[in-house]
Amino acid sequence: xxxxxxxxxxxxxxxxxxxxxxxxxxxxxxxxxxxxxxxxxxxxxxxxxxxxxxxxxxxxxxxxxxxxxxxxxxxxxxxxxxxxxxxxxxxxxxxxxxxxxxxxxxxxxxxxxxxxxxxxxxxxxxxxxxxxxxxxxxxxxxxxxxxxxxxxxxxxxxxxxxxxxxxxxxxxxxxxxxxxxxxxxxxxxxxxxxxxxxxxxxxxxxxxxxxxxxxxxxxxxxxxxxxxxxxxxxxxxxxxxxxxxxxxxxxxxxxxxxxxxxxxxxxxxxxxxxxxxxxxxxxxxxxxxxxxxxxxxxxxxxxxxxxxxxxxxxxxxxxxxxxxxxxxxxxxxxxxxxxxxxxxxxxxxx
Numbered sequence: 001x002x003x004x005x006x007x008x009x010x011x012x013x014x015x016x017x018x019x020x021x022x023x024x025x026x027x028x029x030x031x032x033x034x035x036x037x038x039x040x041x042x043x044x045x046x047x048x049x050x051x052x053x054x055x056x057x058x059x060x061x062x063x064x065x066x067x068x069x070x071x072x073x074x075x076x077x078x079x080x081x082x083x084x085x086x087x088x089x090x091x092x093x094x095x096x097x098x099x100x101x102x103x104x105x106x107x108x109x110x111x112x113x114x115x116x117x118x119x120x121x122x123x124x125x126x127x128x129x130x131x132x133x134x135x136x137x138x139x140x141x142x143x144x145x146x147x148x149x150x151x152x153x154x155x156x157x158x159x160x161x162x163x164x165x166x167x168x169x170x171x172x173x174x175x176x177x178x179x180x181x182x183x184x185x186x187x188x189x190x191x192x193x194x195x196x197x198x199x200x201x202x203x204x205x206x207x208x209x210x211x212x213x214x215x216x217x218x219x220x221x222x223x224x225x226x227x228x229x230x231x232x233x234x235x236x237x238x239x240x241x242x243x244x245x246x247x248x249x250x251x252x253x254x255x256x257x258x259x260x261x262x263x264x265x266x267x268x269x270x271x272x273x274x275x276x277x278x279x280x281x282x283x284x285x286x287x288x289x290x291x292x293x294x295x296x297x298x299x300x301x302x303x304x305x306x307x308x309x310x311x312x313x314x315x316x317x318x319x320x321x322x323x324x325x326x327x328x329x330x331x332x333x334x335x336x337x338x339x340x341x342x343x344x345x346x347x348x349x350x
Contacts, residue, residue, distance in 0.1 A: 049085060063093060067095070078330070090142075106257035141267065151273065181216070189286075281310065
């Protein structure tokens with residue numbers, strides 16, 4: 001029996017199976033919520049796709065510690081008709097959060113190692129030679145590094161809200177916040193921003209800058225907001241108030257231990273890739289300034305690369321322009337994976 005917590009259900013999350021017009025579960029489809037040990041700790045996964053014969057796409061959510069699985073499920077579920085999506089709550093994020101996680105394991109190297117285990121697990125399970133990595137914000141750190149180090153396992157990499165040079169990203173984002181605050185005469189914003197000063201910032205100071213970036217349109221160019229996205233997430237079958245609590249716990253825990261390392265990171269050292277590279281950038285992104293991502297993209301060498309601008313988005317194109325985002329993934333990225341997926345090994349139907 002589900003338990004009542006406040007104004008919502010605290011239990012009974014599930015993911016709906018794929019059914020045909022007669023209500024029968026479609027043969028060869030997968031709709032599963034599972035806990036799998038990765039990197040020595042239990043981590044939460046959903047696997048969803050209308051056919052296990054389709055390419056596998058692993059979502060690398062933002063944060064750190066900010067599971068976006070319900071949001072991708074809400075806004076981008078069309079992708080499940082064209083690929084098997086691996087919704088993964090990373091170490092200490094969402095339902096993978098636990099107070100027992102050793103703080104010493106909260107390093108970028110460990111997260112990249114976890115991703116390596118996830119890639120190998122999904123390749124074995126679905127009989128694939130390679131997978132697609134679709135990364136957002138913090139997830140682009142993991143995706144960029146792993147793709148650079150293990151091109152043999154990656155059919156294509158796509159980064160949205162792509163990080164380039166974190167210290168420079170933070171500097172430009174802070175300058176944007178302060179300039180808008182002054183232009184609008186927002187005394188509260190000016191006071192808070194001048195109090196923290198320019199980067200480098202602690203995690204708590206960075207969150208002050210992020211707050212004003214969102215309010216000034218640098219995180220969302222549309223009418224979306226963090227609060228609205230939380231509401232949309234809670235409207236999915238796969239999430240409820242437990243997820244909201246764990247989101248806060250995981251995000252706080254992850255930022256405390258990962259931000260000192262993340263805040264010094266410069267990804268522009270990774271330039272030579274041996275897989276197709278896509279950057280899907282919001283024109284108005286000032287949270288992780290897209291102008292810096294575009295400059296980074298220009299330096300990348302790859303067998304194929306494509307930059308797609310989302311003219312009505314800031315930091316969140318998958319949720320601000322979902323139709324266009326889905327179309328780009330379905331028509332441009334998935335076909336590349338299919339072309340590389342010859343000789344598929346047989347797999348058991350679920």
